[in-house]
Amino acid sequence: ITKEYAFEIFKEVADRFAKRVDVLVTSNINQNQFNSLVSFAYNVGTGNFASSTLLKKVNKNTSDLTIKNEFLRWNKAGGKVINGLTNRRNEEANIYFS
Helix, strand or coil: CCHHHHHHHHHHHHHHHHHHHHHHCCCCCCHHHHHHHHHHHHHHCHHHHHCCHHHHHHHHCCCCCCHHHHHHCCCEECCEECHHHHHHHHHHHHHHCC
16 A cells, blocks of 8 residues: 555544543543553553553543553563563653653
8 A cells, every 4th residue: 555545544543542532531631641642542452541540540630650650561462571562651651741
């Protein structure tokens, strides 16, 4: 497929995740926080995001510093820590708190 078509497909998928995050997050968050949560939900799935402690903490207190730890809990595949997932979760947490 072309780059343009691939981008259109990605935008449609990303928009679906953004809409779901928008529904699930009931607190007032800024654009960076929203972007990091959409990235997170895209990677772990909206079902996992919906039932996560991360979401509960965001909805309770968007400035809670333990939210970073909640991102970092999602760095495993098959029960094994994956460096790439650790890097991704750190980046999402950094964006959330920037």
